[in-house]
Amino acid sequence: MVSSSHEAMHRIFQDHPTLFSRISETLGIPFPSPTGISELPNDVTETKPVDRRIDTLLRIDTDSHGPFLLAVEAQKNKDPEKPASWGYYLAFLRNKYRLPPLLLVICQDRATAEWAARPDPIGFCSWPSLTVRPIVVGPDNLPVINDPAKVLEDVPLAALSTIVHGASPDIDGILKTMSTALQEAPEDVRNPVIEFIFQGLDKLPAAEIWRKLVVVDLSFYKSPLFQETRAEGKAEGVTERAAEDVLAVLDTRGVDVPEEARSRITDCDDPDVLRGWLRQAAVATSIDDVFRAE
Incomplete structure (x- = not known):
């Protein structure tokens, strides 16, 4: 089953197809600026019987070098069968569209990114007839953006x-930077990005931190992903739920909470104080950092 994290890593290119230009600039790989981009069907299935689908497929037009195809693949872990599939995709696309194809692979960990970046020659002995050489984006070459501006x-x-x-x-500081910046972003940009990040983090511990930040910093945001959270908050009482959120974030971050401090949090009936504690909990390294917000 395809995970939400897998979907987010490639579908963001469907909503923001010009993103590849900034990716190539960031990686120092020169490509001409696009003059037009259109999404193409991602079905590269043979007539019978194997079903093959590229995660996202775009046609990108340029003035100086003409059009090319961009196949975006989200890769969560190493898969020894994948390079063969990628080779098939590239050959199929070249044959079907008569355009040069590029393969972009998005990874969330260094080991997978290093594996995906290794050229895979297809041929015999020392004569490769085709070499699969994707552009790989991972934690080592995509910079952290930690400034809201x-x-x-x-x-x-x-x-x-x-x-x-x-x-x-x-990641806690990275997420705090995002939630702070998104308060100033236009709604049509902010809302889909909140969803992409939530889906992209999937089952990582950071997903819980992001959920708390969205509830606190972007409380005006409406989404089915967060309606259940708010409904539970109303049912259990605003302050009780807020206190649980503070403790949950501290637990996720591994911050020790002595019994006295725990009682102080659960006994607090001031929503504003609890909201301040929750903001501090997202970046705290000790329980004293949390109470400084008061």
């Missing part, structure tokens, strides 16, 4: 960076 300069790129760095030990 920089996030607002390119929100889709910042969102992809956040997803790629989802397992980073610094």
